[in-house]
Amino acid sequence: MIENLISFSLRNRFLVLLVAAGLFSWGFHSVQTGKVDAIPDLSENQVIVFTEWMGRSPQIIEDQITYPLVTNLQGLPQVKYVRANSMFGMSFVYIIFEDATDIYWARERVLERLNYASRLLPQGITPTLGPDGTGVGHVLWYTLDAPGMDLGEQRAIQDWYVKFALQNVQGVSEIASYGGFQKQYQVTLNPNRLNYYDLSVPEIIQAVRANNNEAGGRKFEINNIGYIIKTTGYLKSIEEIENIPVKTINTVPVKVKDVATVQMTGESRLGIFDYNGTGEVVGGIVVMRYGENADEVITRVKKKMEEVAKGFPEGMKFNIVYDRSTLIEESISSIKTTLIEEMIVVSLVVIIFLFHWRSAVSIIIQIPITIAASFIFLNAFGISSNIMSLTGIALAIGVIVDNGIIMAENSYKNLSHRFEELNTK
Secondary structure (H helix, E strand, O other), rough: HHHHHHHHHHHHHHHHHHHHHHHHHHHHHHHHHHEEOOOOOOOOOOOEEEOOOOOOHHHHHHHEEEEEEEEHHHEEEEEOEEEEEEOOOOOEEEEEEOOOOOHHHHHHHHHHHHHHHHHOOOOOOOOOOOOOOOOOOOEEEEEOOOOOOHHHHHHHHHHHHHHHHHHOOEEEEEEEOOOOOEEEEEEEEEEHHHHHOOOHHHHHHHHHHHHOOEEEEEEEEEOEEEEEEEEEOOOOHHHHHHEEEEEEEEOOOHHHHEEEEEEEEOOOOOOOEEEOOOOOOOOOOOOEEHHHHOHHHHHHHHHHHHHHHHHOOOOOEEEEEEHHHHHHHHHHHHHHHHHHHHHHHHHHHHHHHHHHHHHHHHHHHHHHHHHHHHHHHHOOOOEEEOOOHHHHOOOOOOOOHHHHHHHHHHHHHHHHHHHHHHHHH
C-alpha cells in the first residue's frame, strides 16, 4: 500500500504539489476563521435557574422553591442530572444536559417546564434563567477609575450607562456589575408607633406600593382637540414617600413619616471589591456567550469601551484588570516561535549531517502543511485554538520533524548505496 502510494506520488508530482497547496490554503483559512481562546472550555453543558426570595432562610427556600423546581425539572429530554443549592434568600438549580445537546434547545425545554413549575411557587416569585455563558466565559474584568467620585454614583453610571452599552456588543451574554452601593429608598418602621396606630407591616408595604404607580386614562376631546389623560404617580423623593397616607383616624390621615423614618441609602452588602489594597472600586465582568470566539469578543468590547468612555464625566476612565486576550496572544506567539525554531533546527541538522539542501527543504515544507491541516480538523470538530490544542500541535511538530529527518536520511542512504552498486557494475 505504502509502496503504491509512493510510486503514485512520484509519477504525479504536480498533483501532489497541488493537493499540498490546497491543504495549506484551506488550513490557512481555518487559522484565520477558527475560534481562539486561552483555555479550553471543559465546563458541563448546563442551564442555571435562579430564583430570589429575599429575607427567607435556606430551609424555607429549600422547601418552597428549590424542591418544587428540582422535582419538576427532572425528566427533561437529554438531561443527565439536576443539581440544586439553597442559600439565604436565593435558590440555584443546575440542569446538566448531555454534551451533544444544543444549549439553546436546552434553554427552551427548561423554559417550557418552568411555565408549569412556577404555579407551585409562592405568589410573586418568578424563577429566571442564568446567562447563556459557560464557566470560562469571564473574558474581561474592568473597573471604573474615578478619583473623588462617590461609590454610589459610580455604581449608577455602571448599571445605567456602561452595562447597557457593553451588553449590545456581539458575542456578549451579560455584563455582571460589582462593587459600590446600589441606591435605594429605605423605610425604617417604628414598632411602638405601629402599635399605637394599630397598623401592620403589610399595610405600610401595600400603601407604598399603591402610591408608586402610574394609571392610564383615555382620550378626551374638547373643541376638536384630543387630549390623552394619565396620572403620574411614581415616587421621586423622600418627601413624597413620607407623605403617603396609610390610615385615617378621626378624619386625620396617618402618614408614613408618622410611623417610620425614610432615607436614601445603599443596599445591604455582604462584601466589598478592593483593588490592590487601594480601596473600593466599581466595575463589571464581561461574560462571553456560549460558542463565541473569545479573541474577537474581547476586541469588540475594547472598541466599544472607547466609544462609551466619551460619555464619562470628566476624570473617569476604564481600567482593565483582567484581559484574557493577553494570554491568547502569548499562546499564539508560542506556537509561532516553536515553528520557526524547529524549522531552523531541522535545516541545520539535515544540512550538517547530509550536506543536502533539497532534503532540508522537503522536511521544512512538511511542517506548515501539517500544522495547517491540523487546524482544519480543529474547526471541523468545533475545538478552539487554546493552550491545550496549541501545545499538542507544538509537541506534534517534533514528531513530524523526527520522522522527516529519519525518512530523508534513510532515503539518502539507500540512494547512495544504489549509486555505489551501479558504479561498481
